[in-house]
Amino acid sequence: MKGWRRPRKWAVLGAAGLAVLLAGCGDVQQGAGQGRYLGLPEAASDRAPAMGQMYVGSWIAAFMVGALVLSILIYSLIRFRRRDPQEVPRQVRYNLPLEFVYTLVPIVIVCTLFFYTVKTQNLVQAKADSTKVHQIDVVGFKWSWAFNYMEQKNPAVGANVNAVGTIESPPTLVLPVNEPVRFNLYSPDVIHSFWVPAFYYKLDVIPGRSNSFDVTPTKVGTYAGKCAELCGTYHSAMLFNVNIVPVEQYNAYLKGLQAQGRTGTFYGPLQANPQLQKKEGN
Known part of the structure; x- marks a missing residue:
């Protein structure tokens, strides 16, 4: 079990960092006004910036998740690679902290994206003053x-x-x-x-x-x-x-x-x- 202490710490730190960064992803490009967002056309309406921020934030979240998973995968391949052809790596099961982390992280991601989706939806679907429209x-x-x-x-x-x-x-x-x-x-x-x-x-x-x-x-x-x-x-x-x-x-x-x-x-x-x-x- 000693060999698992270090990756477990890194996994917990990575999950915490991911949660913090995701919490702010909805404010990306805040105040940027009209412009282009990662391949989208140039914005021409007052509702476009909110949609653009949501679009960029979703991509940032996706890149972060991919980078975290890839980093853990590369670390595991190097740290726990088989050095002796006859050696079978120790099989570890029922690691409660790790199970907690990989259960918590998807919940944090989904809840954060849901929050910003609803926030963006409310902004985009808001009605203007009917006397001036x-x-x-x-x-x-x-x-x-x-x-x-x-x-x-x-x-x-x-x-x-x-x-x-x-x-x-x-x-x-x-x-x-x-x-x-x-x-x-x-x-x-x-x-x-x-x-x-x-x-x-x-x-x-x-x-x-x-x-x-x-x-x-x-x-x-x-x-x-x-x-x-x-x-x-x-x-x-x-x-x-x-x-x-x-x-x-x-x-x-x-x-x-x-x-x-x-x-x-x-x-x-x-x-x-x-x-x-x-x-x-x-």
Whole structure:
């Protein structure tokens, strides 16, 4: 048993260090603002930093666990290697301290990751002030997108307007920078998924159910959007562009849609979704 005293001490110290480092992994990149996180696209929303920190923290935890396991493995291979071909290493069982350590460490890891996952989820799914938020009803249908800008109460626009895409002509979603937006998601046919990678967030678009989330765009520019759910034959064509612009340009774009006669709302074939029929007052 003497040969096990040293590795046991190292195992206990390693587990303690892992627990301490994991406890702080959720604050990685705190205050970093918008940027890139280990291969993720450049962030363009107020919810993206929290997701980026969770992503980086999870990778740090994974690297730490891998390094600890690899270190113990290498140490054991060197320290307890067979020096005499005829010698059989002593078999040690029922080592209570070691069993306690390799039971405790996974529990600490899982609980820590669970805590930061819930914390991040609450931040990302928090709702903005409903009196100040721009509402956009997003409709995913086979095989494109419709964006209904619910701006009837906006004095700069004064009407609900829409932009509808096709397979041949993907639509453009225009958003005001630094102002909260609420996306209400609908589908009249099959399950789609509304995804703007620069927001670090996506949400399913499910027939018969209204999903919603709030986000504040934070960086002017053009970004890609797509359907992240394999929804059928032309799933790959369900693309759209996202233009984040100053609020004056946003209002001017909506006035342009109004001038083109794109007033009202578009929800696709209503007969496929009773919920949308009700929303339209049919």
